[in-house]
Amino acid sequence: MPAMVTGATDGIGKQYAIELAKKGMNICLISRSETKLIEVANYIEQNQKVITKFIVADFSKGKIIYDKIRTHLDPLDIGILINNVGVMHECPDEFDELSEDSIWEMISVNIGAVTMMTKIIIPKMKLKNRGLVLNVSSGAHCQPMPLAAVYGATKSYTKTFTIALRKELAEYNVKAHLLIPMFVRTKMTDFTTTPKSGNIFFPNAESYVKATINTLGYYSQTCGYWNHNIQYILLNLIPEFVRVFIAHKVNKVFRQQYYNQQKVKQII
Ligand SMILES: NC(=O)c1ccc[n+]([C@@H]2O[C@H](COP(=O)([O-])OP(=O)(O)OC[C@H]3O[C@@H](n4cnc5c(N)ncnc54)[C@H](OP(=O)(O)O)[C@@H]3O)[C@@H](O)[C@H]2O)c1
Numbered sequence: 323m324p325a326m327v328t329g330a331t332d333g334i335g336k337q338y339a340i341e342l343a344k345k346g347m348n349i350c351l352i353s354r355s356e357t358k359l360i361e362v363a364n365y366i367e368q369n370q371k372v373i374t375k376f377i378v379a380d381f382s383k384g385k386i387i388y389d390k391i392r393t394h395l396d397p398l399d400i401g402i403l404i405n406n407v408g409v410m411h412e413c414p415d416e417f418d419e420l421s422e423d424s425i426w427e428m429i430s431v432n433i434g435a436v437t438m439m440t441k442i443i444i445p446k447m448k449l450k451n452r453g454l455v456l457n458v459s460s461g462a463h464c465q466p467m468p469l470a471a472v473y474g475a476t477k478s479y480t481k482t483f484t485i486a487l488r489k490e491l492a493e494y495n496v497k498a499h500l501l502i503p504m505f506v507r508t509k510m511t512d513f514t515t516t517p518k519s520g521n522i523f524f525p526n527a528e529s530y531v532k533a534t535i536n537t538l539g540y541y542s543q544t545c546g547y548w549n550h551n552i553q554y555i556l557l558n559l560i561p562e563f564v565r566v567f568i569a570h571k572v573n574k575v576f577r578q579q580y581y582n583q584q585k586v587k588q589i590i
Contacts, residue, residue, distance in 0.1 A: 324348040324373075326400045326443070328381070328435055329407030331358035333508035334458065337531035338404050343370040345535075350398060352391070352439075353407070354380040381407055381435040382427045388438050395442060399450070402538075403443045405436040405457045408476075413513035413580035414469035414573035425472055432476035436483065440498075448494040454539050455497065457484045461504040461550070464557055465565040469573035488542060500543040504550040506530045513580040522549050 325342045329335035330351035339349050343366045353359050356378045363374040377394045379387045409431045411424050436457050447453030459480040460473075467474030481500060488498040505511060507526040525533075525547060534546025545551045557565060 323401030325402035326350040327404040328352045333527045335406035337527045341535040343372045348373045351376040381431040384430045403455045407435045408432050410473045414577045417471045447496045451495045453496045456499045458501045468570035502545045514576045
């Protein structure tokens with residue numbers, strides 16, 4: 323029974339693919355870069371006795387990619403779907419400063435992929451009366467996110483979509499679970515220099531997934547990492563308008579750090 327991971331060539335998705343393979347699962351990887359997919363697939367097969375398959379697909383292209391994905395997945399009996407793929411703009415910024423391409427990319431990748439991959443995979447799971455869909459949301463779904471307004475909204479979509487689906491799928495013994503990472507050091511969060519890798523508050527993808535893999539299938543909703551669960555609980559004790567205020571302040575700091583990094587790069 324293979325597992326499938328979207329956005330499997332870097333960060334959290336790549337680590338999920340590696341950890342699931344360690345558990346003996348065959349893995350189907352989907353991402354946009356064939357070179358990186360081959361690298362990850364080879365790494366997994368060299369280190370674990372499992373079979374990998376990969377599909378090259380750019381989720382930012384929207385509707386046109388899903389027929390090809392469906393055809394590739396037809397012969398497979400996916401037992402676990404990790405809807406991980408996601409994008410953010412290069413750094414927190416005001417909505418009207420974002421390019422239209424960047425806005426469409428977030429909508430197509432963060433909303434389109436979780437929706438359509440689930441649509442493709444669940445009919446077989448329902449038929450077989452088993453399966454798990456893990457949708458990766460974000461701490462950004464806790465409140466509106468000034469300077470990451472679209473990104474935060476896409477993650478709120480993931481949350482409500484998953485909770486609704488969970489109810490629908492329960493009678494078929496198919497689980498729809500939500501993973502809520504807080505800050506994880508990956509390519510996506512390169513805009514900030516503050517949290518260093520290895521820090522217990524801001525783990526890198528490897529440490530984060532090594533912890534969170536143990537929660538897979540057990541919790542309908544979790545941050546997957548003890549420290550992130552504490553942050554999530556504390557955050558939700560604060561009134562929303564205060565959370566929005568804090569999110570705005572923090573994103574302003576991140577944006578400034580990004581601009582400072584860019585200036586240093588220009589000088590070098
Ligand atoms: N990092 C955090 O702090 C954090 C916090 C909360 C939630 N999350 C969520 O966790 C998930 C993973 O984030 P991450 O930090 O691991 O991101 P990441 O390191 O940037 O990795 C993203 C993965 O998605 C792939 N990808 C990006 N755009 C794609 C596209 N158009 N088509 C196909 N594949 C594409 C990337 O491929 P390439 O290798 O080609 O780039 C990469 O494999 C996302 O949903 C994110 O929103 C992250």
